[in-house]
Amino acid sequence: MSKTPGSLKYTKSHEWVRRETDGTLTVGITDHAQDLMGDLVYVELPEQGRKVSAGNECAVVESVKAASDVYAPMSGEITAANTALADGPETINKDPYGEGWMFKIRPSNPAEWNALLDAGAYDAQVASEKH
Amino acid sequence: MGHRTPLYEIHLALNAKIVDFGGWDMPLHYGSQIEEHHRVRNDAGMFDVSHMNVLELKGDEVRDFLRLLLANDVAKLKTPGRALYSCMLNTEGGVLDDLIVYFLDDSSFRVVANAATREKDLAWIRNAAELFGGVQIVERDDLAIIAAQGPNAREKVCRALGDPIRSAAGNLQPFHAATVGDLFIATTGYTGEDGFEIILPTTAVKDVWQALQDVDIRPAGLGARDTLRLEAGMNLYGQDMDETTTPIESGLAWTVAFEPTDRKFIGREVLDKQRANGASRALAGLALEGKGGVLRSHQKVLCEGLGEGEVTSGSFSPTLNCSIALARVPAGVPIGSRCRVDVRGKMLDARVVKYPFVRNGKSCLA
DSSP, X not given: OOOOOTTSEEOTXXXXXXXXXXXXXXXXXXXXXXXXXXXXXXXXXXXXXXXXXXXXXXXXXXXXXXXXEEEOSSOEEXXXXXXXXXXXXXXXXXXXXXXXXXXXXXXXXXXXXXXXXXXXXXXXXHHHHHO | OOBOOTTHHHHHHTTOEEEEETTEEEEEESXXXXXXXXXXXXXXXXXXXXXXEEEEEESTTHHHHHHHHBSSOGGGOOSTTBEEEEEEEOTTSOEEEEEEEEEEETTEEEEEEOSTTHHHHHHHHHHHHHHHOSOEEEEOTTEEEEXXXXXXXXXXXXXXXXXXXXXXXXXXXXXBEEEETTEEEESOOSSSSOEEEEEEETTTHHHHHHHHHHTTOEEOOHHHHHHHHHHTTOOOBTTTBOTTSOSGGGTOGGGSOOOSTTOOOXXXXXXXXXXXXXXXXXXXXXXXXXXXXXXXXXXXXXXXXXXXXXXXEEEEETTTTEEEEEEEEETXXXXXXXXXXXXXXXXXEEEEEOSOSXXXXXXOOO
């Protein structure tokens, strides 16, 4: 049973990316990632205005058990962060593709979009990690 | 594939996330470890702890043997069914393992020790028994353990298992046990809550587990067990103490019976010296101020003017809604003082606090 929405793009490091009508990108972690982490208890988000590079760490999620970096799926500037997560990190567990979004990027190199995975390729990668 | 308890298939059917724990395939959680944690604090939950090592020591002089082997004194156990927590030390005073010993009768005691240290413990105890003479060691791999814990656990277990259990165990004081048929029901645990640890034949454990589920005692995994024991200020072997640390350096001096002074338990000489001269290290409780991250084992602790220490167990406390830890710090760090902890490269403030952090569902933090 796949919960991976076909409308989103993905990274190998388990982020999802949605392109909004204004050209910005909304980023979060996948349902598979939140399931691996377990109950999240702390989220560290990037500051608005920060410049990020594709593949570099720009946020942290911590569960009861472990901490994990979240990577920028594309280069650009952070335009927003979901500050509601500070008091409700469990929102990511409950709704990873909706209310659990983490930050928005205005991309500086739109061509990087083409390097992202579609839902099928992401699911195949997750399946390969399990074996 | 690791060792599996008789309940392994049931855990899978309950959608448990299975992890390796000391060579055993054990349930980490069944969906949400925080919900399981709250369930134990507020109602009742149960853990499969059948991986733990159950031994019986038998012989006419077994009490004298245990008074040599263990840092706590089984002479305190005057009636059958009484239980005692103790460390087992090496000759340097380092902790080989921590365990609970139950007095069964004048010639037999039951020991429940950690799974990960099983072979080391057995070798040590066998060697000591050989030197002592006349003590027989029986591995009870035919026994499983269910820990039912929480404010409502006792009542629910009695309801599930019937009147003979209720009359034998319903009013037991802490650290007592009753035997009813095949069931050994002890008021011990690792959560800081009331409840029972039920030691029973592996052939009976599935039926009892089901009976407990039928009275709505929900399964809880090792994840919740860890946050519950940390809140309760209970040490975890291998993290908060090991062979390189003494009980005095590990917040466990209260478990060492220094009286009577003529009892020669293994490791005593080092402990006597440390007690007379003062240990240089101690275990302290920490509570993180604010929400800058999560305390975790091996993070460095800076205690101003006193030196450095290290977090030995750290996690998020679901009951207190903040991060807490046990840390080995320089002796003399005052309760109420502040220290700084290196949390993923950030120096965060933490308060040195008394622990337990939580007892019987209530915060102990001022």
